[in-house]
Amino acid sequence: QKEVEQNSGPLSVPEGAIASLNCTYSDRGSQSFFWYRQYSGKSPELIMFIYSNGDKEDGRFTAQLNKASQYVSLLIRDSQPSDSATYLCAVNKGDSSYKLIFGSGTRLLVRP
Amino acid sequence: SAVISQKPSRDICQRGTSLTIQCQVDSQVTMMFWYRQQPGQSLTLIATANQGSEATYESGFVIDKFPISRPNLTFSTLTVSNMSPEDSSIYLCSVVLDVRGGPYNEQFFGPGTRLTVL
Numbered sequence: 001q002k003e004v005e006q007n008s009g010p011l012s013v014p015e016g017a018i019a020s021l022n023c024t025y026s027d028r029g030s031q032s033f034f035w036y037r038q039y040s041g042k043s044p045e046l047i048m049f050i051y052s053n054g055d056k057e058d059g060r061f062t063a064q065l066n067k068a069s070q071y072v073s074l075l076i077r078d079s080q081p082s083d084s085a086t087y088l089c090a091v092n093k094g095d096s097s098y099k100l101i102f103g104s105g106t107r108l109l110v111r112p
Numbered sequence: 113s114a115v116i117s118q119k120p121s122r123d124i125c126q127r128g129t130s131l132t133i134q135c136q137v138d139s140q141v142t143m144m145f146w147y148r149q150q151p152g153q154s155l156t157l158i159a160t161a162n163q164g165s166e167a168t169y170e171s172g173f174v175i176d177k178f179p180i181s182r183p184n185l186t187f188s189t190l191t192v193s194n195m196s197p198e199d200s201s202i203y204l205c206s207v208v209l210d211v212r213g214g215p216y217n218e219q220f221f222g223p224g225t226r227l228t229v230l
Contacts, residue, residue: 017214032217043221044155051216088154090219097217098143098208099170102154 001026004091014111015072021087021106026070029094033065033072034044036088038105044088047075079110113208114139116222124196124228132191133225140185143208145219146178150201161188161205192194195229202226 005024013019021035030049036038036044050056050063072091076083089103097101116140125131132216142177146158146167157227160168182188187225195200 019188036221043202043224046218046220049218090155093216098145098219099157099160100155100219102156104154 002103003027003101004089004103006087006089006105006106009107010109011106012109012111013079015079015081017079017110019079019108019110020109021074021076021082021089023072023074023089023091023103024070025072025089025091025101027094027101028067028070030091031094032092032097033063034090034100035061035063035074036040036090036102037083038086038088040085043077054080076108079108083112084108084110089098113220114141116205116207116209116220118203118222118225120225121223122226122228124230127196127229129195130191130193131195131208131227132189133205133227135188135190135222137186137207141207141209142185142190143215143217143219144182145206146180146188146190147204147206147221148201149204149224152230155204158190158203163188192227193226197229200227200229 035048038044048063050065056063060077064073086105088105090100091101117136119134144161147155158173161182163182177192202224204224
């Protein structure tokens with residue numbers, strides 16, 4: 001079992017729709033959860049972080065965390081073609097606050 | 113936020129040679145890391161760059177292959193030694209800007225160095 005698992009996609013949604021990206025993790029000691037967006041040829045850009053169970057909203061983005069189910073998700077409302085990128089889920093190693101383990105990423109395509 | 117720069121942005125090297133990658137931050141940071149992203153893959157942590165002491169390497173990475181320096185709180189280097197084509201990757205430095213204790217550790221990445229080894 002991978003430490004952080006994501007569906008590789010591509011996830012294709014029409015412009016204006018809600019894109020839902022999912023991630024599961026194996027280390028129950030993890031406390032920090034991040035979503036990065038990576039455009040082709042670019043470095044990862046931090047777009048959301050969440051530390052507590054529940055939802056966290058920031059503009060069009062909502063991160064959802066369920067520690068009991070070891071599940072974290074990212075919702076993108078009103079998806080735009082510019083949201084087309086690979087979204088990486090990252091989770092801290094349970095024995096370290098700072099060391100991150102990344103999922104393989106989900107490629108999102110937003111169709112105009 | 114901080115401005116993180118890396119040099120070089122890309123390079124093509126011959127096998128058996130070494131390349132040193134620089135990471136510069138425009139403010140002092142406590143935590144600095146080096147990651148590798150192999151073609152089509154996700155990011156893998158290589159090591160934690162410790163200021164004034166030896167880096168802390170993750171499983172599968174050794175100092176002889178990836179020596180790291182961190183002379184101060186704004187600068188670090190990663191050397192990829194005795195390169196082979198398998199070392200062709202993007203190498204990224206990252207920093208934690210605000211060490212607040214607990215789980216609060218947002219991490220930001222530099223632009224990366226794209227290395228191709230022939």
